[in-house]
Amino acid sequence: MKKLLLLSLSAFAIWATGCKDEVDPKAVAKAAETKQLLAASKKDAIEVEKLNHDYKEMPDNRLFDNDGANGPVYRELQQRYKDQLGKLKKEVEERGSKFVVVLITPEVGREISNFSRYGNPFIRTTCQSMGIEFYDLSSAIAAQDPKVITQVPRDGHWSKKGAIFLADQLEPIIKKHLGHKTPDKFKDTERPETFGDLAPSTEEILDGGKDLPYKLKSNAQGLRMDHDVKFPKSKQHYLFLGGSQIYSPFLDNEFIATTILQSRYPDVEIMNAAMYAGCTDDFVSMWEEKAKYSEPDVVILQTNGTDITDLFFTNRNHLARSKKPYYPSPVEEKYFMESYRK
Template identity: 30%
Template sequence: MRLRRKLLFALLPIVALLLLTEIAIRCAYYQKKSGYRLALFHATDRIARKVNEVRLSFVLGRDRLERPADAQKRQADFFNSPAMKLVRDDYFTKYEQAFGDLARLCKEADSLLVVMYLPSWKSSREVARSFYKGLTTKYQIPYLDLTDTFSSYPETAICLLPRNPHISRFGNQVIAKALLDFLKPYLGHRSSVRHDKRPTALGDLRRNHQSIWNIDPAMPYVVATNSQGLRHSSDLVFPKPKDKTRILCMGDSFTFGPYLNDLDCYPQIMEQMDGGVEAINAGIAGYMICDEYSYFEERGRFVEPDMVVLQVLDNDLYGFFPYWQKQFCRGGKYCIYPRRR
């Protein structure tokens, strides 16, 4: 009898350990196969973002840099104040240098570069608008300005207002139609450049990953990536389909499509509208011209795009602020968005 009790008590910890191991394995499998993550992991993500925000706040204070909230309030001053003219001109010069490098890379890749400007509803937009117009004229780049198109609709229809200023599903439909109409004369262009070798990752997102992003708990959305790290419904094939025009859409969050599911972003809508187009979403929240140049040089050109659409905003010109570099740029140490690359 005593021997049985000893054996029973000896086996209980082993059985409990096996049960816990099975639960852990099942949880790990569930997390890998499903986009619906456990509350514990959501909490971990939120804590990690808070830690990064605190670290960023400490760095900004130590380096005497302007905080993001304060910098956002000063954006209009950045454009309009005579006192900021030297800074503004310096940022314009830096932007043009990076833009020129990107234009050169696109030419080497035999990819037609097109610039698409999405306006804000602020008076400061006229400075950025004229800057982009002058830049594209100088480099002889096709330029699509959606200011008049957006003005045809209420702001609350184009954007996710009042909750968020990003583009709504309807707004993305408007962009997709306007962009396709603008690109029609160029859809016959085909890049002659081919690559025998290319990196495994062609995008800057985690590869083969599906999850619900809840940076704003009230506006969760699904992000799914292919095996190449792109927010695209399928893997890109090589050699390219001869009957389709491959368009690489680069930009910031207004191309990436926060708070929208994958199929509601304008690159995917373009594919639905025109079966002869393969539009690839390579947008990343917070990216600006230096990041887009870096991405295209490292990965984007290996997509072998026939066209490259560079989506620009007024706030692209703020990307040289030190806080922006630390928090949003491609090599940002304190990035507040879910880990990428």
């Protein structure tokens, strides 16, 4: 009996040492992919650092120094903007979602900057030529008193009254598309953890160094909202993409335009994936990586003239969310060198 027990134990030991853990091929592939991504991002980070060292960030407004909007650089940036807008439109509409562009400038009152002077007409014609549903709020904003709708003199972003004004301006767009639904859905396993770039489930006070403290609250999905978006979805989803005009710094969540719209339309989901600083390049990458998985039925993109100039390569290397290197085109390189030689 003892011998039998010993034999069995030996046999088990031999079998056990010969055994290997069952390997999930998907996990192996994922690990390899992560490793590759990490290596690539490390390489990218080194390249970005090198580029930032070689080419210091050039102020956007200097792009108009020579020929205003007629310079070759600005024309190249316009083309880049057009391509990215077209790409975003295509990807949004392929999913069956409605794509809407809203021009919201930070310029209140009579003064107008070169960004708007040259950028706004271009954006308008580009959207028209691409058949994008387009709303230009710049005239309505310009007609307002900056002291009422913004936080001047400390900052040019929306005041509480300004956010209500913005919500009033955006409301017709929401109303117009009530009922539009996309059939396209993602599986739970496909969805990333977040749909926006904010750290998920945080509540903190920020002030942007301007002594204008505000409470930033993000939901579990990294969006500037007080509640989480539920799946499978039971409501129509509106997704806002854009920059600080929609993100609305220096206001608590409860006072920003998207929260106001949410309270006016409780039967739809208004999602705010806007970022403090960004341009179309960032909006496209955000859409592809995260935002599309929120299954929006309507995508409202906020844009303005700075989204064109922000595509200059030095700006991208300093500010882009992708953290990938942006090499200068020959035109950009020439312009950069000439500008700094002066």
